[in-house]
Amino acid sequence: MYVPPVVPAPQAGGLADAVFDHAADDPDRVALGRKVDGEWQDVTAAEFRDQVLALAKGLIAQGVRFSDRVAIMCRTRYEWTLLDFALWTIGAQPVPIYPTSSAEQVMWILHDADISACIVEHEDHAMTVGSVIDRLPRMTRLWQLDADALDMLVASGEHIEDEIVHRHRRAVTPDSQATVIYTSGTTGRPKGCMLTHANFMYEADSIVARWEPVFHSKPGDEASTLLFLPISHVFGRMVEVAAIRGRVKLGHQPSLTASALLPDLAAFRPTFILAVPYIFEKIFHAARRKAEGEGRVKPFDKAVDVAVRYAEAGEHRSFGTAPGPGPALRVQHQLFDKLVYAKMRDAMGGRIRHAMSGGSAMERRLGLFYAGAGITIYEGYGLTESTAAATANPPERTRYGTVGQPIPGSSVHIAEDGEIWLYGGHIFSGYLNEPKATAETLRDGWLATGDIGALDEDGYLTITGRKKEILVTSGGKSVSPGPLEERVRLHPLVAQCIVVGNNRPYIAALVTLDNDAVAHWLRMRGKPEMGPSELVRDRDLETEIRRAVVAANTTVSQAESIRTFRILATQFSEEQGLLTPSLKLKRKAIENVYADEVDALYRA
Missing domain, CATH: 3.40.50.12780 (ANL, N-terminal domain)
Structure with missing residues (x-):
């Protein structure tokens, strides 16, 4: 494409x-x-x-x-x-x-x-x-x-x-080296990506030229x-x-x-922001907790449903597959805009109408909710090696749940094994002091990303996994952990989830808790405050997390499903060396630190 x-x-x-x-x-x-x-x-x-x-x-x-x-x-x-x-x-x-x-x-x-x-x-x-x-x-x-x-x-x-x-x-010329940015090191020692002035100028100017209208809250205002x-x-x-x-x-x-x-x-009071999905998730969950605390959770959930249906109808209209929101839906949307959506926009400064998201995948329903609430989030995808965004959803035709089309002047190709390859003026010149790694990654100018994905008939890219993260059970079943983890994380009580099972008989998971959400959950149920060691043994909490796991399992086959899980007392953090600065899981490090907990998942 x-x-x-x-x-x-x-x-x-x-x-x-x-x-x-x-x-x-x-x-x-x-x-x-x-x-x-x-x-x-x-x-x-x-x-x-x-x-x-x-x-x-x-x-x-x-x-x-x-x-x-x-x-x-x-x-x-x-x-x-x-x-x-x-x-x-x-x-x-x-x-x-x-x-x-x-x-x-x-x-x-x-x-x-x-x-x-x-x-x-x-x-x-x-x-x-x-x-x-x-x-x-x-x-x-x-x-x-x-x-x-x-x-x-x-x-x-x-x-x-x-x-x-x-x-x-x-x-200074465009081909002068501008910086060396080291990768996060999720799969080994960080490598230094050499990026030129031209890489940054071409990427930035392409993004500004294509997406500049969405930088504004309204036409003519200061971005x-x-x-x-x-x-x-x-x-x-x-x-x-x-x-x-x-x-x-x-x-x-x-x-x-x-x-x-x-x-x-x-x-x-920015007119637009750029963030990772985690930020948008936190804002949404905080708004829902506030509504629940005020006894308004049912109207809030109804507002969410209306926003999702309204945005989905608008999405269909932009692709010519349906006429858009009907009269009844428009009336409902207008009502909830005053009661719910405007308050969320005000909490973000009041002027934001557009945002960009990258770093990891955003769940489709969350993107639809924000769009229906008056903040369109354009999800994109990129790497350090591609000077950030390689794809992004176009302003006039956003397909939620995808990371969009190639940015202007670039190409996306899906290799035979499903790997995503990128080409364009934003692609880096190589790894510092790493000629072998450079040769393995850059192939006739194409960047082999290591990510697995698919292009639909309109050239929109969906990320389905990462080659090095594919788990293979002892029964030979290949499982991409990312989609499962993202679905479990949709539950408001869940902070993080890591799926394990490589060379094991079945798939399992470690789950950490969102402290703010858990404190709210305890208050709403009249439960006393608990320490971390008590929380992980609470039967009601375990039932809530099990619901999240069951919901995730509905999206995969039985062989790919999470058979069991364990709730951890503390979250994974950068300080522990378990997360990258962009909040990605360092899988090997987590499995090493929590080796006993992982082993316990497979004991009879």
């Missing part, structure tokens, strides 16, 4: 040029929002350019040179975007390190990428880097953001002339987005670049917790 391009391939320049071009064209335009002492402040295009230029001078004064790799270990915040564009201005390559990385992981990236300098957020990060710095003779500089590192850098570069910076910037995804991940990095290049007002929020995120959504 091929989709024609909507923008030409970049012929000159690099990512930082947009900062200087925008400031020259429209210096007073609000380019970013920056939170200072709890209050949001506007940053104009001219102010951002001046800050980028001053920081670029400081980096040169401190010895950072063209093509040097500089690591950034930090949460999502304004300073990261400032550092990215300052480093790109002088032709250096920012290399992200996840802020939750262990000393061993940090050591590997700093060594493998031949890092010459590192910027960390706070003292804990500095101590992590400091614990391995004696084994890194190339790394000679370490700066800490919360110890006024940027002010120091700016002060040290005051004597550098502007022209020196611009000479560096003019030397803005709040970035809360980790910039250390390619998805967050792509949002950053696309916002700057697309002249979308950009804000930053470092926390994915509802208590931190929802107040900033209300204050910043």
Whole structure:
């Protein structure tokens, strides 16, 4: 499946040029929002350019040179975007390190990428880097953001002339390497994906050109987005670049917790957001718990059903298979819009009408609900190796439950074994220091993703599994765990689910609980608070989780079904090394840590 391009391939320049071009064209335009002492402040295009230029001078004064790799270990915040564009201005390559990385992981990236300098957020990060710095003779500089590192850098570069910076910037070409982003390491040691300025420019410009209308709450308003995804991940990095290049007002929020995120959504009031399905699930479940606590769960569930049917009717209309919502459904929808849907939109800032989702699959019914509630979510799919999105649902014809069609100027091919192959200007140039892995993954320019999927008659892609994650039972049955896990996770009490059964007689699962949902469930049933060890033995709770497992089993054959499960007392976390920063399960690590629990699932 091929989709024609909507923008030409970049012929000159690099990512930082947009900062200087925008400031020259429209210096007073609000380019970013920056939170200072709890209050949001506007940053104009001219102010951002001046800050980028001053920081670029400081980096040169401190010895950072063209093509040097500089690591950034930090949460999502304004300073990261400032550092990215300052480093790109002088032709250096920012290399992200996840802020939750262990000393061993940090050591590997700093060594493998031949890092010459590192910027960390706070003292804990500095101590992590400091614990391995004696084994890194190339790394000679370490700066800490919360110890006024940027002010120091700016002060040290005051004597550098502007022209020196611009000479560096003019030397950057589209094929210059922009960054090395390390994979999450779900199946082994992280590999460094080398991405060029052209990869980012082509991806960002294609997304902006094709989806720009959905960036707005209504025609003619100022487009803005709040970035809360980790910039250390390619998805967050792509949002950053696309916002700057697309002249979308950009804000930053470092926390994915509802208590931190929802107040900033209300204050910043973005017109659209980009997130992983987990965020949309949490917002939905929180709204339902609130309705149940107020004794309105039946009207809420009815509103959900109406929203799903309304969106599904609209989907049929867009594909020409039905006329759309009928009069009775439209009346019901209008009623629930005032009672339920508007309140959900208000909780997300009030202006969001569109969103993009990636990182993992979103359940079709959830996507339909949000669309019916007035927030259309365009689900997409991509990898670090494809500079984020490789496919996405088009604005005018969204097919819920799929990850859409190829982005403009790219192709998707399904190999004989079902593997998804990608081609286009957004595909990476290879893995750093890994020629064998590069040769196995890049085949005549095509990226062999390792994911399994299918294209329908209209070219919409559905992800069905991952080659390396296919389980084969001792009876020879092949099972893709992803769809089963996603169905179990639909239950509001379930936080995570991992399906096991490789070389075992049958399929089983480990399940973790959503703490907020469980606390609400206990209150609504008049049960006392329980500790984790008590909860996992509660018969009523086990019955609830069993319902989730039974519902998941209805989608597969008996041989593929989950025969038994175990509820765990604690969730899997990044800090334990059991989740990637994009919240994917690290299967081997989980099975190693919970080996006794897995073995117990197969005891007679």
